[in-house]
Amino acid sequence: MTTTDTRTAAPEPVLADRAERPSLGRLWDTWGITAILLLLLALTPLVAPGFLQLENLQSVLRESAYLGIVAAGMTFAIAAGAFDLSVGGQLALVSVVTLLAYGAGGTPAAVGAAIATGLACGLVNAGLITKLRVPPFVATLGTLFVFRGVAYILTQDGPQTLPYDQIGSPFVKIGGLNVAGVPLPFVIMLVVYAAAWVLLRRTATGRRVLAYGSSPAAARFCGISAGRIQLFVFALVGLSVGIAALTYITRVWTADGSAQDGFELKVIAAVVLGGTSLKGGKATLIGTFSAVLLVSVLNDVLVGQGVPSAYQRIVLGCVLIVALTVDGLRTRFAVPGSLRRAVAGLAGRSTDPDSA
Amino acid sequence: MPAESPVLLHVDRLTVEFPGVRALDGVHFDVRAGEVHALVGENGAGKSTLLKVLGGLHRPAAGEIRLGERRYRPRRPADALHAGIAVIYQEFNLYPDLTVAENVFSGREPYHRLTRGIDYAELNRRTAQLFGTLGVHLDPARTVGSLTVSEQQLVEIAKALSVDGRIIVMDEPTAALSADEVTRLLDVVRRLRAEGRGVVYVSHRLDEVFAVADRVTVLRDGRHVHTGDLAETSQEDLVRLMVGRDVSAATRRTGAVRDDVVLDLDQVSAGRQLREVSLRVRAGEIVGIGGVAGAGQPELSQVVFGALGVDTGAMTLDGRTYRPSTPADAMAAGVGFLHEDRKSSGILPDLSVRDNLTVSVLHRVRAALTRLLSPAAQTAVFAEHRQRLAIRATGPGQLIGQLSGGNQQKVLFGRALAPGGRLLVLNEPTRGVDIGAKMEIHQLIDEVTAAGTAVLMISSDLPELLGVSDRVYVLAAGRIVGHLTGDDRTEENVIACATTGRRVFSEVAA
Numbered sequence: 001m002t003t004t005d006t007r008t009a010a011p012e013p014v015l016a017d018r019a020e021r022p023s024l025g026r027l028w029d030t031w032g033i034t035a036i037l038l039l040l041l042a043l044t045p046l047v048a049p050g051f052l053q054l055e056n057l058q059s060v061l062r063e064s065a066y067l068g069i070v071a072a073g074m075t076f077a078i079a080a081g082a083f084d085l086s087v088g089g090q091l092a093l094v095s096v097v098t099l100l101a102y103g104a105g106g107t108p109a110a111v112g113a114a115i116a117t118g119l120a121c122g123l124v125n126a127g128l129i130t131k132l133r134v135p136p137f138v139a140t141l142g143t144l145f146v147f148r149g150v151a152y153i154l155t156q157d158g159p160q161t162l163p164y165d166q167i168g169s170p171f172v173k174i175g176g177l178n179v180a181g182v183p184l185p186f187v188i189m190l191v192v193y194a195a196a197w198v199l200l201r202r203t204a205t206g207r208r209v210l211a212y213g214s215s216p217a218a219a220r221f222c223g224i225s226a227g228r229i230q231l232f233v234f235a236l237v238g239l240s241v242g243i244a245a246l247t248y249i250t251r252v253w254t255a256d257g258s259a260q261d262g263f264e265l266k267v268i269a270a271v272v273l274g275g276t277s278l279k280g281g282k283a284t285l286i287g288t289f290s291a292v293l294l295v296s297v298l299n300d301v302l303v304g305q306g307v308p309s310a311y312q313r314i315v316l317g318c319v320l321i322v323a324l325t326v327d328g329l330r331t332r333f334a335v336p337g338s339l340r341r342a343v344a345g346l347a348g349r350s351t352d353p354d355s356a
Numbered sequence: 357m358p359a360e361s362p363v364l365l366h367v368d369r370l371t372v373e374f375p376g377v378r379a380l381d382g383v384h385f386d387v388r389a390g391e392v393h394a395l396v397g398e399n400g401a402g403k404s405t406l407l408k409v410l411g412g413l414h415r416p417a418a419g420e421i422r423l424g425e426r427r428y429r430p431r432r433p434a435d436a437l438h439a440g441i442a443v444i445y446q447e448f449n450l451y452p453d454l455t456v457a458e459n460v461f462s463g464r465e466p467y468h469r470l471t472r473g474i475d476y477a478e479l480n481r482r483t484a485q486l487f488g489t490l491g492v493h494l495d496p497a498r499t500v501g502s503l504t505v506s507e508q509q510l511v512e513i514a515k516a517l518s519v520d521g522r523i524i525v526m527d528e529p530t531a532a533l534s535a536d537e538v539t540r541l542l543d544v545v546r547r548l549r550a551e552g553r554g555v556v557y558v559s560h561r562l563d564e565v566f567a568v569a570d571r572v573t574v575l576r577d578g579r580h581v582h583t584g585d586l587a588e589t590s591q592e593d594l595v596r597l598m599v600g601r602d603v604s605a606a607t608r609r610t611g612a613v614r615d616d617v618v619l620d621l622d623q624v625s626a627g628r629q630l631r632e633v634s635l636r637v638r639a640g641e642i643v644g645i646g647g648v649a650g651a652g653q654p655e656l657s658q659v660v661f662g663a664l665g666v667d668t669g670a671m672t673l674d675g676r677t678y679r680p681s682t683p684a685d686a687m688a689a690g691v692g693f694l695h696e697d698r699k700s701s702g703i704l705p706d707l708s709v710r711d712n713l714t715v716s717v718l719h720r721v722r723a724a725l726t727r728l729l730s731p732a733a734q735t736a737v738f739a740e741h742r743q744r745l746a747i748r749a750t751g752p753g754q755l756i757g758q759l760s761g762g763n764q765q766k767v768l769f770g771r772a773l774a775p776g777g778r779l780l781v782l783n784e785p786t787r788g789v790d791i792g793a794k795m796e797i798h799q800l801i802d803e804v805t806a807a808g809t810a811v812l813m814i815s816s817d818l819p820e821l822l823g824v825s826d827r828v829y830v831l832a833a834g835r836i837v838g839h840l841t842g843d844d845r846t847e848e849n850v851i852a853c854a855t856t857g858r859r860v861f862s863e864v865a866a
Contacts, residue, residue, distance in 0.1 A: 202728040204718035211715050214706040221663065221695050221702075222716045222771070223684035281706030 029275050029282070033323070034290040040297055048304050056300065058183050062175070064296035065185030066091070066248040068289065070263075071270045072189075072196045073240025075288045077233045078271050079200070081213040081280025082129075082136035084237045088263035089147030090121040094245040095255035096151045099160035107171040114249075115242040121147060122238020129234065130227040136234075144264065152257030159256035162249075175250030185247035192243060197285050205232060213280025269316070270295055273323050294319075361389045362424070364554040365410075365441070365523050370419035372405050379405040381578045382419070387523055387554035392545060394569035394586070395558045398598055398818070401575040403558050407527055410556075411443035412436040442516030443525040448508050452501035457483035459500050460514045486514045489551070490544050506537035513544060524548055525556040530564060531650045542568045560648040562591055562855045574598055591856060592848070599818070599847045611806030613826055614639040617675070618779050618810035619660065624669035629655035631834040632669065637779065642801060642811040644825030646818070646850045652834035653814045654696060657781045660812060661693040662686040673779065687716060690778030694768055694785055696814070702768045703756045710738040710752035712767050717774040741770040746796060762793025769800060777809045784815055798824055818847045830854050 044051045051057075070087050077084050094117045101113035121143070128139040154160070166172055177184040200206040212219040212229045220226065249255055272278060273294070274287030295316065302312045367385040371378065380402045387393050395403050408414045410421070412430030421428045423439055430436045436443060450459050457479045458465070466482070468475040483496035492510055494503075500511060509529060516524050526545075530538045545568050548555050559565055565572060566586060574582040574597045582597045619637040624630065629652045637643045645653055658664035660671070662680025671678045673689055680686040683693065695701040704712050714721050714734050721733040738752040745766040749759055756764055765786070772780055785801065786794040801824060805811055815821040821828060822845050830838030830853040838853030840846075841862040852858045 198728065204722065204729065207711065207715065207718055207729065211704050211707060211711075214704040215700070217701040218695070218704050219715075221661070221683055221693055222704075223682065223687045224715075225682065225684065277706070281704070 030284050030286055033274050033287050033294060037290045037294045037297070040294060044297065044301055048301050050304060051301065054181070056304075058178065058181070060293075060296050060300045061186035062183040062247075062251065063300075064292050065183070065189045066244040066251075067263075067266060067270060067295070068189045068292040069192050069244035069247065070237070070240050070267050071274075071288050071292050072192050072285060073237040074267050074271050075196070075274075075276050075283050075285055076200065076206075076209055076236050077136075078268070078276050078278060079213045079280060079283035080209045080229055080233045081216065082230065082233065083140070083268055083278075084125060084234060085137065085140040085264045085268075086121065086125060086144040086147055087237060087241055087267055088260050089144040089151070090118060090238060090241040091245055091248065091263055092151040092255060092257055092259040093121065093147040093154075094118050094241055095249045095259055096154045096160050096257075098245055098249055099162065099255060100154065102162070102171055103160075107169060110171050111246060114245050115239065118238045118240070118242020118245065119235060120238070121241065122235040123231075125238070126231040126234040129230050136230070148257045151255070151259070155256040159254045161254040172250050172253075174246050175248075185251070188243065188247055192240070193285055193289050200283060200285060209233060210281055210283065213283075215281070266295070269320050273320055361391070361552075363388050364424065365428075366422045367406070367410075368420045368422070370406070370409065370421065371417045372402075372409060372414055373417045379578055380409075380416070383575065383578070383580045385573055385580070385583070387556055389522075389554055390549055390552045391571060392549050392555040392557050392569045394565040394572040395556055395575065396560075396562070396565060396572060396594065396598060397575035397581075401598075402578040403575055404527065405578075406575070407443055407445070407525055407556075407558065410436065410441055410523075410525055411445075437519050437521075440520060440522040441525065442519065442521035442523070444509070444512045444516065444527065444529065446527050446531060448512055450500045450508055450511060453499060455497050455499055456494060456503070456511055456514075457496035459511055460486065460496075460518050462515075464518070482518075483514065486517050489517065489547070490514065491547055492540065492544065504537075506533050506541065509533075509541065510544070513548075521553070523554045523556065525558070527558045528560065528650075529557070530559065530561060531648075538564065560855050561857075562594055563857050565594075566591065591852075595848050595851050598851065611640045611802070611808075613641040614808065618673065619678075619812065620672045620675075621660075622670045622672075624659060624671060625667045626655055626659050626664055627667065629834050630659060633831075633834075633836055634669075635829055635836065637810040637812050639808050639810050640805050641827070642805055642813055642825045644821045644828040645812065645814040645831060646816070646821045646828055646838075647831035647854045649816065651831040651854065653816075653831060654783065655834070656831065657693070657696075657783050657812070657814055660686070660779075660781050661691060663693075687775040690776035692772035692775045692777065692780045694772045694780070694782045696783035696787065698761070698764060698768060698788065703764055705755070705757045707756065708753045709747070709749045709756050709759065709767055710734055712756045713738055713741050713770050713774070716771055741767070745770050745800060760789075760793070762789035762796070765789050765793065765797060766800075769797060773804065777804055777807070779810045779812065780804065782811060782813045784817075785813060786815075786817065786820060794820075818850060821850065822847065830860075832857075 070091070074084060074087065094114055097117045098110050098114040102110035125140055125143055128134045128143070129136050162172065173184070175185060179187050200209070208219070208224045209229055209232070211222060212224050212226065216226060270291045271288050274284055274289070274291035276283045276288060298315065298319065299312060302315060363386050365387040367383065369382045369384060370380055371382055372380040383402065383406060385395070385406065395406070397403050405414060409416055412433045412435045415431070428439055430439065451462065454462070460483050461479055465474045466478045467473065480496040487494050487510070490510065490513065494507060494510055500508060503511070513524070529541060533541060542564065545555055545557065557565065557569055569586055572584060572586050572589060572594065573580065574594065576598065616639045617636050618639050621633055621635050623632045623634055625632055633656060635643065645656060647653060655664055659666055662683050662685045665681070666679070673691070678689065680689065680691070686693070704715065707715070714737050717737070718729065721729055721737060723730045723733070735752050741747060742749065747766050747770070748763050756767060759767065769785070772782070782801070786797050789797070798820070801811060801813070813825060825845070828840040828845055828850065829836050830840070830850055832854050838849065838860045839862055840849055840860060844860060844862040849860050853860055
């Protein structure tokens with residue numbers, strides 16, 4: 001073998017990668033919201049002494065589960081550069097169908113119906129998007145109304161409700177049981193996040209979702225089928241709603257077409273707050289997880305302090321706006337010197353009399 | 357005739373700079389009333405930049421433009437229109453949902469005295485009148501979106517007339533037109549000249565230039581090379597002026613072309629862009645595809661990669677019928693692909709270098725037992741490619757967007773090799789990379805062919821096309837108009853085939 005090839009003259013060590021230290025910006029992308037959550041958890045007991053009581057903590061975790069489980073599914077949709085506006089309608093419909101199935105066939109029927117209905121909703125969305133070429137925004141906005149409408153039709157004679165005498169049923173335990181003091185819904189949520197993390201980071205499908213979200217045009221020439229990605233993410237969102245509905249309905253016991261009005265925006269807000277980019281290609285399940293807990297803790301504190309619900313919404317909205325503003329500024333001025341140039345540009349413009 | 361007519365536009369020592377590049381360097385140029393002045397040059401010669409300065413899109417760093425006696429310093433496109441300069445770019449500025457008349461008089465519609473609304477009767481009458489002066493018939497009430505490309509172009513020309521444009525600048529006006537449409541357009545251009553307007557006509561097609569223009573200016577690498585009467589210039593002179601340098605000798609080749617045909621296209625047609633194309637690529641061979649922009653090069657490459665459907669004709673790969681319906685099919689058959697637009701259709705900007713390399717071979721970096729992606733296997737792929745392609749990255753986790761253009765291109769080259777390297781379809785393999793990376797990429801192409809890979813390389817960079825390829829096909833309007841081997845592989849021949857309608861087919865010893 002000749003050794004005149006200059007390109008291989010200085011082979012660099014491969015595994016001992018210097019300069020592979022992640023930058024502060026990239027650490028922030030993944031862990032920023034978690035840091036804020038920890039800060040909030042440290043400060044909350046000072047303001048709300050009752051927060052640390054076991055029952056309150058259990059309640060916060062139990063309450064966050066259904067939002068968190070759907071947010072895990074939604075993280076994939078947003079990673080692929082789409083989002084699903086119909087999850088509120090899906091949750092209402094799945095909840096109603098699940099209660100109907102429970103009345104007819106008990107716990108196994110209810111669990112099966114929840115998963116099947118959630119998946120079916122996701123497949124309807126995927127079909128509209130991939131077969132009829134309706135943009136995801138429009139398709140899921142439409143099905144949001146359709147799913148809610150169907151849920152209303154199924155509850156024309158009044159909301160579907162779990163009879164009180166069913167309190168001992170295994171189905172109801174899904175929402176109420178504690179495992180070693182941890183509420184079962186939160187345990188389910190942890191399992192969902194673990195599975196979602198493996199799916200996103202350790203499977204070919206997850207990698208293709210990120211690739212497609214990063215650049216649909218480039219992904220096409222990598223042999224990635226847009227239709228399959230969309231089918232996968234929307235079916236996954238439907239599945240996550242199916243699982244979430246089980247923890248939701250066994251906690252609130254009743255559902256009709258109006259259940260969880262505005263849920264879709266809460267889910268999307270949590271995913272975005274967590275650091276997943278709405279442009280697609282970048283996703284963080286750790287961020288989504290922390291953002292969900294952050295929202296739940298914040299809610300709990302505000303409720304505990306007797307803040308009216310109108311103000312709770314305003315606080316949540318402000319948190320979202322601040323988080324995205326910080327993120328936007330960071331991205332915009334990530335290039336060294338860009339901040340200086342932007343300032344110089346503003347100054348230059350004001351001294352340049354544009355008298356054409 | 358034009359020699360005595362007044363100079364409408366005078367460009368003097370115009371220099372335009374972009375970060376790191378001098379796009380125009382002291383260029384001078386002028387247009388007289390009642391003349392068609394052709395502007396020619398290779399890709400990147402500076403024609404588009406000059407047009408954009410005239411149209412108010414770029415500001416010059418130095419130099420001066422005069423309109424008659426007045427200095428002309430446009431700051432925005434509206435300034436150009438007010439000054440009577442209408443630039444018709446290749447990408448039209450039309451509202452597809454509005455009518456022809458509404459587009460022509462957009463923002464200057466006549467109003468009805470009584471109703472205060474737009475006077476559509478008057479609008480349509482004036483528009484029809486404009487088309488009358490052009491000698492064409494086009495219904496002013498049709499929506500622009502329903503028109504053909506050539507009709508839309510007439511709308512752009514009518515727009516220019518409606519503001520009484522004294523100078524009309526056309527950028528590659530015939531690039532998307534059929535032969536009949538070209539004839540009609542040239543008639544319109546002659547009418548504009550007869551009315552005493554000045555026309556700047558930018559085209560790659562020298563036969564048109566000779567058919568319609570009075571004078572010609574040649575630009576090369578941002579500099580003015582020649583201005584003269586076309587009557588005193590031959591087509592050969594013009595080609596030589598455009599190329600300007602000695603034709604580079606072919607670079608050395610290490611491997612030999614083998615006998616087995618890897619890719620065979622037989623009368624393949626696809627859409628309007630590709631017509632009855634037949635070609636062959638053998639193992640270890642580099643076949644180049646040349647031609648002016650828009651002649652069907654990307655379509656040809658995408659047909660081979662399964663990204664564009666074949667209408668008629670047949671392809672074979674290694675002698676077997678080859679009908680890929682998706683890029684995944686093509687990759688499964690061992691075909692790799694490099695897109696000509698690295699930024700929009702090549703890199704996955706949010707992914708790391710490692711993930712950009714492995715994205716098309718994820719099935720090969722999975723753990724045997726769990727079927728999950730193995731970080732170690734992925735890093736091994738990265739390490740192998742970094743070594744082989746000399747990719748300068750800080751590590752596998754670095755985002756690809758942080759690499760230089762040349763290193764990004766090497767990563768994408770590695771991705772194209774990943775499907776197995778039976779056939780590589782390379783679109784503009786060194787576009788936008790520096791000289792060093794360019795030589796490295798050429799060396800890599802040479803290495804893979806020495807190992808038996810067949811390469812189909814599309815390039816608008818003539819020295820690359822001729823220096824790297826064993827044989828060259830020239831495309832024009834979707835057809836193969838030249839096949840150059842041996843001593844016939846000259847820049848003159850490529851340009852002649854691509855722009856003049858001349859056909860050159862080398863004798864090939866079978």
